[in-house]
Amino acid sequence: MEAGMVTPAPALVRFSGIQKTYDGENLVVKNLDLEIRKGEFITLLGPSGSGKTTTLMMLAGFEVPTQGEIYLAERPIKNVPPHKRDIGMVFQNYALFPHLTIAENIAFPLSVRKTNKAEAQERVSAALRMIKMETLAQRRPGQLSGGQQQRVALARALVFNPQLVLMDEPLGALDKRLREQMQLEIKQLHETMGITVVYVTHDQSEALTMSDRIAVFNDGIVQQIDRPDALYEHPVNSFVAHFIGENNVLAGTVETIDKDYCRVALAGGGAVTARAVNVSGAGASTSLSVRPERIAIVPDGTSSDGPNRLPAKVQNTIYLGDHALAVLDVAGNGEFMVKLPPGTHDNLRHGSLGPGESVFVTFRPEDCLALDPV
Amino acid sequence: MSDNSSLRTPSQRIAWTATIVISTLVFIFLIAPILAIMPLSFSSGSYLTYPLPGLSLRWYDDFINSPRWMNSLKNSMIIGTASTALSMVLGTLAALGLAQWKSRFKPLVLAFVLSPVVVPGVITAVGLYFFFAPIGLTGSYLGLILAHTALATPFVVITVGATLQSFDTNLARAAASLGASPLEAFRRVILPLILPGLASGALFAFATSFDEVVIVLFMAGPEQRTLPREMFSGIRENISPTITAAAVILTTVSVILLATLEGLRRRNERLKGGSA
Numbered sequence: 001m002e003a004g005m006v007t008p009a010p011a012l013v014r015f016s017g018i019q020k021t022y023d024g025e026n027l028v029v030k031n032l033d034l035e036i037r038k039g040e041f042i043t044l045l046g047p048s049g050s051g052k053t054t055t056l057m058m059l060a061g062f063e064v065p066t067q068g069e070i071y072l073a074e075r076p077i078k079n080v081p082p083h084k085r086d087i088g089m090v091f092q093n094y095a096l097f098p099h100l101t102i103a104e105n106i107a108f109p110l111s112v113r114k115t116n117k118a119e120a121q122e123r124v125s126a127a128l129r130m131i132k133m134e135t136l137a138q139r140r141p142g143q144l145s146g147g148q149q150q151r152v153a154l155a156r157a158l159v160f161n162p163q164l165v166l167m168d169e170p171l172g173a174l175d176k177r178l179r180e181q182m183q184l185e186i187k188q189l190h191e192t193m194g195i196t197v198v199y200v201t202h203d204q205s206e207a208l209t210m211s212d213r214i215a216v217f218n219d220g221i222v223q224q225i226d227r228p229d230a231l232y233e234h235p236v237n238s239f240v241a242h243f244i245g246e247n248n249v250l251a252g253t254v255e256t257i258d259k260d261y262c263r264v265a266l267a268g269g270g271a272v273t274a275r276a277v278n279v280s281g282a283g284a285s286t287s288l289s290v291r292p293e294r295i296a297i298v299p300d301g302t303s304s305d306g307p308n309r310l311p312a313k314v315q316n317t318i319y320l321g322d323h324a325l326a327v328l329d330v331a332g333n334g335e336f337m338v339k340l341p342p343g344t345h346d347n348l349r350h351g352s353l354g355p356g357e358s359v360f361v362t363f364r365p366e367d368c369l370a371l372d373p374v
Numbered sequence: 375m376s377d378n379s380s381l382r383t384p385s386q387r388i389a390w391t392a393t394i395v396i397s398t399l400v401f402i403f404l405i406a407p408i409l410a411i412m413p414l415s416f417s418s419g420s421y422l423t424y425p426l427p428g429l430s431l432r433w434y435d436d437f438i439n440s441p442r443w444m445n446s447l448k449n450s451m452i453i454g455t456a457s458t459a460l461s462m463v464l465g466t467l468a469a470l471g472l473a474q475w476k477s478r479f480k481p482l483v484l485a486f487v488l489s490p491v492v493v494p495g496v497i498t499a500v501g502l503y504f505f506f507a508p509i510g511l512t513g514s515y516l517g518l519i520l521a522h523t524a525l526a527t528p529f530v531v532i533t534v535g536a537t538l539q540s541f542d543t544n545l546a547r548a549a550a551s552l553g554a555s556p557l558e559a560f561r562r563v564i565l566p567l568i569l570p571g572l573a574s575g576a577l578f579a580f581a582t583s584f585d586e587v588v589i590v591l592f593m594a595g596p597e598q599r600t601l602p603r604e605m606f607s608g609i610r611e612n613i614s615p616t617i618t619a620a621a622v623i624l625t626t627v628s629v630i631l632l633a634t635l636e637g638l639r640r641r642n643e644r645l646k647g648g649s650a
Contacts, residue, residue, distance in 0.1 A: 083556075095545050097548075097563055098567065099642075113553055
């Protein structure tokens with residue numbers, strides 16, 4: 001590294017031109033180039049069959065890339081068997097050894113490495129302390145709850161200080177409350193221990209909560225890789241916009257483009273100004289994406305200053321405790337959702353948003369993204 | 375019987391009664407021939423007839439003190455143990471390989487591996503005889519052990535294969551990710567967990583060899599007469615109740631083996647602490 005810094009730390013993991021096919025015809029992973037930095041918490045997010053798990057399995061060594069090479073700390077590892085990769089892994093079904101006690105499970109990676117007894121014991125107790133399960137050391141996995149088992153699996157994957165920890169939907173089998181608690185615990189472990197984590201999930205809120213960066217997979221391709229807030233605010237295409245967070249879609253055709261903004265005629269009538277993110281030019285069809293919390297509802301007849309003002313018909317309102325949603329019919333989209341901030345709930349009761357009422361929605365051009373057509 | 379208390383309607387009660395009656399009949403059908411022979415072994419008379427003239431242990435005494443019977447028991451043990459050990463190695467390796475092999479030829483290969491079970495014993499015996507005779511394996515322990523190994527291996531493949539089917543492959547992967555070489559993962563994780571399957575495989579293999587008579591008839595010299603072979607000639611030549619004593623001893627051995635197996639299985643269940 002140069003004295004002037006700037007050059008970021010070299011990648012701990014580098015996927016270079018990776019392709020994977022199981023049947024010789026369909027590529028499950030298409031030309032993957034991905035760098036993972038040391039100490040980073042990176043999430044591979046995508047629907048099932050998008051290639052995220054295959055990518056993780058190739059990194060772990062349980063699947064072999066059809067093309068390309070994977071580097072771990074600058075060393076090519078395509079031909080290194082899993083047990084020599086020094087990568088810890090946490091599985092969705094915990095994969096604890098049922099015939100061993102909790103302590104023996106955690107000691108397993110140490111004993112295969114022939115760590116001396118005293119040190120191993122020391123590290124196992126430290127690991128048990130870390131997951132606050134000292135008293136359960138002599139139990140067997142079958143006697144523990146799901147959350148406890150996953151903590152043990154975590155401790156077992158961390159106790160030998162691997163270069164990298166992989167997690168394959170580790171919280172998928174837990175109920176919602178426990179899942180949220182474990183998300184925070186894992187995040188905390190990541191921060192205090194400075195480990196590098198590659199995390200696979202199909203749950204976008206989990207990805208947003210935990211990750212430093214998220215790689216959104218679809219159809220064997222990384223659609224976008226970025227920080228959670230950047231993914232949410234600046235999706236590069238319709239898939240990402242749709243997969244991360246709630247999203248309203250309006251179909252239309254680009255009329256004019258002026259630098260970063262374009263004027264779009266909506267298929268359902270009317271026209272709006274939108275940020276031109278992923279449109280080829282005038283005449284191209286596009287999908288507009290607007291987040292529900294970036295939309296305001298104005299009563300019928302009120303004049304508004306913005307260029308984006310569309311008539312809407314209230315379909316329904318949904319009360320969700322901390323906020324409420326209004327479901328509207330806007331330009332042919334009958335499921336156009338608007339998030340009502342706290343305090344405006346009164347409208348629900350006072351009838352100005354009752355089903356069938358006519359209102360207008362407005363949103364700023366910078367909050368409306370013109371993306372590829374879906 | 376607690377099931378019974380929950381039965382309310384008459385038709386349910388009739389069904390329950392019918393189940394009991396039919397099950398009992400099937401049970402008797404299966405077990406009666408074995409039970410019929412047991413009292414005969416304690417007969418004081420020299421003929422296999424009921425009613426028993428009196429009770430004695432003379433046929434057990436005869437069995438234990440006859441060099442012929444004891445030699446055949448020894449032969450059965452040697453051949454049974456050796457062919458069990460051999461078929462365990464071959465069958466377990468085959469089952470492990472087949473379990474992780476994804477190919478459309480798999481059913482074909484599996485059928486091939488299991489063929490000794492399907493082919494009539496006489497045909498196998500004749501085939502083995504003509505195959506083994508030129509290379510001097512007839513009339514030898516080695517020949518019999520190899521022949522019984524061929525017969526027993528499919529049973530090991532089946533039982534171990536069935537166990538592996540319920541084995542969570544993620545456990546092997548977890549072991550590998552934690553640094554265990556394939557051999558070490560097998561020894562420390564896979565083996566302990568499939569042990570009940572191995573044990574029942576071994577039991578089947580041993581039983582296959584232990585009561586096999588056709589191949590022994592073809593291939594064994596006088597030196598290698600096994601227990602079933604001795605019983606067979608015993609029935610043909612002189613019907614002595616010693617055979618019934620031998621039968622009771624064989625049955626007892628089998629029951630003990632089965633009980634051991636069940637004990638092993640339960641112990642394993644307990645170790646897992648119920649279902650995970």
